[in-house]
Structures are given as structure tokens and as C-alpha cells.
Amino acid sequence: MLSALLASLIDEIERTPGDSVTLRTMIERSGREGMLLVCALATLPFLIPVSIPGVSTVFGAAIVLLAGALFMNRLPWLPRRVLDRPLDTARLVPVLRKGAGLVGRVDHWLRPRWPAMTAGALRRLNCAAIVFGGLLLMAPLGPIPFSNTAPAVGILLLAVGLLQRDGLFVLLGYLGLGLSVAYFGVLGYLAWTGGTYLFG
Template identity: 75%
Template sequence: MLSHLLTSLIDDIHGDTITLKELLERSGRQGMLLICALATLPFLIPVSIPGVSTVFGAAIVLLAAALFLNRLPWLPQRILNKPLDAKKLVPVLRKGVGVVSKIDRWVQPRWLGLTSGTLLRLNCAAVVFGGVLLMAPLGPIPFSNTAPAVGILLLTVGLLQRDGLFVILGYLGLVLSVVYFSVLGYLAWTGGTYLFG
């Protein structure tokens, strides 16, 4: 179960700080997708940790791009070695695992064609897109990180557990994120026009 994999990964975090490089080294065979799933957890609950959105969003983009290209990931040393405050991060990750554990009971291998072949690359491209949305500088706006994080999480859960239904739900989450961002953009534009027009 994904929640157990994530819990064991979090249990290995010791010390005052943790880097993305250390997380990758500990994540094993399916590490890239697992790290993508782990990177969404801080955004599932309303707690802000400075710097996490940029680091984890960039990591998701680069790891999913590597999966899309079917090659080993390349990550800049600046992202790999940026220290994150483990004392703040670990409790948030544990709360995120609580959300994932509720999802676990519904996951099962089904609609396998949606998680393999050509569609696998399309799914990885969708995760890249979700990571770009996650990196958008809209942190103070409610749900601006949560919406794409949920889409990415559902996609990665679907790919890790070979559940095509969760892949579709992940796409739905990303579509709703785009709609939400579009509404925010429209409101900002009309508000600016009203104030300065």
C-alpha cells in the first residue's frame, strides 16, 4: 500500500534538515513516482512551509520528465541539496499520509491499459504539467497549491498501483486546477481593469 511506503520513507528522516537527494537515495525501485507522491503531501493540508512549493514542484517536473523520456533523472545540485526543515516537514508529511491511507482502500489494479504503453508517457507529461502548476507563485491564495497537488497525487497513485480509474481522477484534478487558475486570472484581470481602467 502506498501509505505504508510513504510512512517508511518518512520514518527514515532523521536530523534537523533533509534534502531531496537524501529522499531519492532512500526511495528504491519506484523512487521517482514515490517522490512525486511524497512531494504532494505538504499541500494537502493548510500549512505553509517556506521554499517547499518551489523545490518539490521542480522535483516533480524533472522526475516526471525523466519518466516521460524513459531515462534516469537529472536534477540541479541547487534543488537536490537545498536543506528543508525536517522538524516542520515531517509532521506535515505524516498528516498527508493520513489522507493517502484513506485513498488506499479504494485502489486496485484495473483498466491497466491506461497505465502502460503510449498512455504511460502521456500520464508522465500530465504529471509534469501538474508540477508546473504547483510551482506557480500563488501560495497565499487558498487551494492554489492543493488543487494541482491532488491531481498529481491521484495520477501517481494510479501509476504506482496500476489503477486506471485513479489516473482518470488525476486528470480531472488537473483540469479543475486549470479552471480554478483561469478564474483567478480572470478576476485579477477584471479587478485591475476596474481599478486602473
């Protein structure tokens, strides 16, 4: 079960010595085959309304680079600044556990289906979509409601769909990213019209 895999990885993070954890540690604990799992894990802090400074940049960059490596079918390269940036374990772990609890509610819906959506060229396209979602996640719009949550949900559904070979969840992930783009478009339009009104 996906929630059990996430809980196991969170337990490993919690047992890390010291008061902070790095992305390097998370990747090392999950292994090469766990890159999608780390992408899913990186979305959890954005599923609940709690802000942890620096998480959006670090986790967004990690999603972009890990999914990019999966797209190119190679081992990931991540800059040391992203890999070794310390994140406060005391604040991060409870948020991850709450997010994993939300994921656990959909565990019984996950099953292998529509295999064509998760194999071959479509698998690479799905990884490219996760990269795009990671870029949206990195947008400096943290104070705006749902600006991180919307792309995080799309990324999570795509990653979960690929992990469990569930084509339905992959399609739902594309829907989530589509709604994110629409939401960002509305925000941009409002910002543009507001600026035109003020300075026009």
C-alpha cells in the first residue's frame, strides 16, 4: 500500500540523527527505484495549510530534477544547494504524517488498470508532466491560497498513478495540473487588470 511506503520513509526521516533532515537523506533512504516515491512525498506538505519556510523551493526543485531524470531514463543529478539544505525535522515530520494520512484514504481505490497510460512513451510524457507541475510548485506565490496545493495534488496523482500503474489516477493528475494552470491564469489576469486599473 502506498500509505505504508510513505509511512516507512517518514519513519526513516524521523530516525535521522540531529534536528534537521536533507533531501539527500530522503533520496538515499528510498533508493533509485524510489524516485517517484520521493516525488509523492515532496507534495505532502502542500496538502494541508501549513507553511514551512524553504520547502516549496527545495521540494519543487527536487520534483523537477527527479522527474526529469526519469524522463531521460538516467540517474538524477541534483545541485548540492538543494540536496544539503537542512529542513527542520520537528516541523516537517508531523506535516508529512498528516499528508500521508490523507493519501491513505485513497489507498483502496488504487489498482493496476489502463496499463497503456503508464508504459512506453506515455510514461515519459507523464514524467514530463510531473516536471511541469514541479515548476508550478516553485512559483513564488506561497501566500496565495491553493497556489501550492493545486499543482501538488496534480503531481501526487501522477506519481501515485505511475507507482501503482493506475491509468485512472494518471488522468486525474492531468486534470489537477490543468486546473492549476487555469487557476494561475485567473491569478495572472486579475493581477494584470488590477495593475491596469491602478496605473492605466
